[in-house]
Amino acid sequence: MPNNRDDFTPAIKRDLADRVGWICSYPQCGQSTIGPASESEAEKINNGIAAHICAAAPGGPRYDSSMSPAERKSISNGIWMCRNHGNLIDADDSNFSVEELKQWKKDAESAAYARLSYPIQSQSVGYSQRDINILVAYTDIFSYQYIQQLINEPFRAKVPVAVIDPLYNCMNLMGNPNYSFNAPDLEIIRKELNDKIIAFNTHFSKESGGNPTYYDYIDLNLIRQRNPNSVDYYVKYIENTQLLASCVGDVAMKLLNIRARL
Numbered sequence: 203m204p205n206n207r208d209d210f211t212p213a214i215k216r217d218l219a220d221r222v223g224w225i226c227s228y229p230q231c232g233q234s235t236i237g238p239a240s241e242s243e244a245e246k247i248n249n250g251i252a253a254h255i256c257a258a259a260p261g262g263p264r265y266d267s268s269m270s271p272a273e274r275k276s277i278s279n280g281i282w283m284c285r286n287h288g289n290l291i292d293a294d295d296s297n298f299s300v301e302e303l304k305q306w307k308k309d310a311e312s313a314a315y316a317r318l319s320y321p322i323q324s325q326s327v328g329y330s331q332r333d334i335n336i337l338v339a340y341t342d343i344f345s346y347q348y349i350q351q352l353i354n355e356p357f358r359a360k361v362p363v364a365v366i367d368p369l370y371n372c373m374n375l376m377g378n379p380n381y382s383f384n385a386p387d388l389e390i391i392r393k394e395l396n397d398k399i400i401a402f403n404t405h406f407s408k409e410s411g412g413n414p415t416y417y418d419y420i421d422l423n424l425i426r427q428r429n430p431n432s433v434d435y436y437v438k439y440i441e442n443t444q445l446l447a448s449c450v451g452d453v454a455m456k457l458l459n460i461r462a463r464l
């Protein structure tokens with residue numbers, strides 16, 4: 203397949219990340235994009251995106267046909283973002299202007315320069331009391347204990363209501379305007395959380411049914427005895443359920459981390 207995208211080289215991506223200390227450049231995001239992978243003492247996780255200020259290919263946001271391919275893939279056309287904000291500015295309907303993104307980049311580099319001399323201050327992000335109340339409501343549902351329970355749930359037998367009900371509670375809040383944030387960064391996380399919960403629920407509800415005290419789920423031992431041919435299908439299905447649950451947990455942790463910094 204011909205590639206008409208003017209992508210950045212790995213070296214330019216790394217330089218973009220280094221110049222902002224691997225912190226997202228979106229105003230007040232502050233999310234780090236690099237850290238240790240928990241599975242190994244040598245591996246690392248890089249969650250960042252080197253986003254294009256002017257799109258890498260025709261049709262993308264802020265595409266500028268007057269630029270040469272070399273300009274388009276040069277470091278001056280890149281900005282380092284966390285995954286959420288990278289996706290946000292790369293979206294086809296992105297409304298951010300070139301000037302805005304260049305200003306973010308400049309501010310993020312200035313902040314990284316300042317951090318060379320001063321330790322990071324625990325900053326008060328200045329959310330409204332209304333937003334803080336909503337944040338507290340969400341993080342009361344998605345407490346640290348609950349998230350641990352959710353991501354450790356094996357989904358191999360009867361699933362306790364304590365694991366599933368908070369997800370349904372949250373689905374009930376989705377269309378309620380009293381539970382949408384004014385702060386754009388919080389609202390992005392809430393929408394991402396909703397998307398992950400819907401993805402989980404769509405998958406989970408295909409093979410499960412509710413009961414007052416538990417949700418029926420897949421009894422692998424029984425399937426092994428009665429229907430050995432479908433074991434592979436259900437093993438895969440359970441793995442996907444666990445994966446989708448841990449995606450919900452990852453996003454909910456972002457809200458908890460913000461609450462912890464208030």
Ligand SMILES: [Zn+2]
Nearest residue numbers: 226231284287
């Ligand atoms: Zn970000």
